[in-house]
Amino acid sequence: EPAVPVEKHEPPVFTSENVVNAASYEAGPIAPDEWVSILGENLAPEEGISRVFLDDVEIIPIYSSPTQINILTPMTLPETSLLSVVHYDIEGVETTRHEVSLETAQYAPGLFQYGGQPIISDNRTFSLSDEARPLPQGGVFNLWGTGFDDKAPISVMVGDRDIDVLWVGRVMDGLMQVNILLPTDITGDVSGEVRIAGKSFPFNVCVENH
Numbered sequence: 001e002p003a004v005p006v007e008k009h010e011p012p013v014f015t016s017e018n019v020v021n022a023a024s025y026e027a028g029p030i031a032p033d034e035w036v037s038i039l040g041e042n043l044a045p046e047e048g049i050s051r052v053f054l055d056d057v058e059i060i061p062i063y064s065s066p067t068q069i070n071i072l073t074p075m076t077l078p079e080t081s082l083l084s085v086v087h088y089d090i091e092g093v094e095t096t097r098h099e100v101s102l103e104t105a106q107y108a109p110g111l112f113q114y115g116g117q118p119i120i121s122d123n124r125t126f127s128l129s130d131e132a133r134p135l136p137q138g139g140v141f142n143l144w145g146t147g148f149d150d151k152a153p154i155s156v157m158v159g160d161r162d163i164d165v166l167w168v169g170r171v172m173d174g175l176m177q178v179n180i181l182l183p184t185d186i187t188g189d190v191s192g193e194v195r196i197a198g199k200s201f202p203f204n205v206c207v208e209n210h
Contacts, residue, residue, distance in 0.1 A: 009095040012050070012085040014040030016100045019083060022070055023146050024110030031108035032077050034147040035174045038069040038085065045087045048095065053084040072174045077104040107197035108147040118143050118194070118203045123179060131189070134206040138184035140166060141205065145176045148196055156180050158192040158205065182207060 017027045022035035030036055044050040044066050052059045052071055055078065063070040069085065081104055086097040111118035120129045123140035127133065135141050148154075150168045157163065167179040178194070187209035194201050 009045070009087060010042045011096040012040060012043050012087065012098040014038055014043065014085070014098065014100065016102055019100065019102060021108060021110035021147055023112040023144075026110060029103040029105035029108050030073055030077065030081065031105050031147045032073055032075050033149065033170070033174050034073045034108055034110075036071050036073055038071070038083070040067065042066055043069050043085055045095070048087060048089040051086050051088065053082075053086065055081050056084075079104060107149075107152050109145055109152065109196040109199050110147050111143055111145040111194070111196075111201050118145075118201050120203060120205055129206065131206045134208045135182060136208055137187060137210065138182055139207075140179050140181050143178040143180065143194060143201075143203075145178065145196065146174050148176055150176075152197045154178060154194065154196050156192065156194045158182065158186055159190050161186075 018039040019030065020027050020037050020039060022037040044064050050064060052061055052069060054073065059071045061069045061071050081102045082099055083102055084097055084099045087095045089095050113119065114128065121127060121142045122129045122135055123142055129135050129141060149170065154165050154168060155162065156165055163183060164181045165178060166181050169177055171177045187207045189204060189206050191202065191204050
């Protein structure tokens, strides 16, 4: 009798270093309420479905492809977490899986990026601010991140001056907004730095000069 072909199921391929902050794409420990990207190969099968589990609790991805899956971590995590990507066939039978152990931390901050630096938006309109759309003198600008909360230590410098953080808050699942007040005498193109839970994020702002 002819042999019955055996269907081959390729497992997902990724390591703990491929589990990154979805804002900064930096690897490291994961934190509660953090948007995380899993980067790898064969993360989603050609046929069937892929499901993600963190400590045996299913996490519904907001995005899934063969090379990237985006998930939101729960509000609480143990000291280490087990991340599993599991493939199922079209009948719902598990075909293969891959698991990695992840370190966790209270904070794993990242800021969403555009053009190689943190996104800066004008608080009046929430539109992107750049050289073509400078911030007003004495205005408020926003930074956007994940992997921290409103209790995380945050400090900001523009030029060589410490400036005020007006407000930090969670505006949707996993998304933090940081509002920063510019002194009225800062104008032109100025470099700055924000530190969140000890992690540094350099940036540049462009401020109107009247």
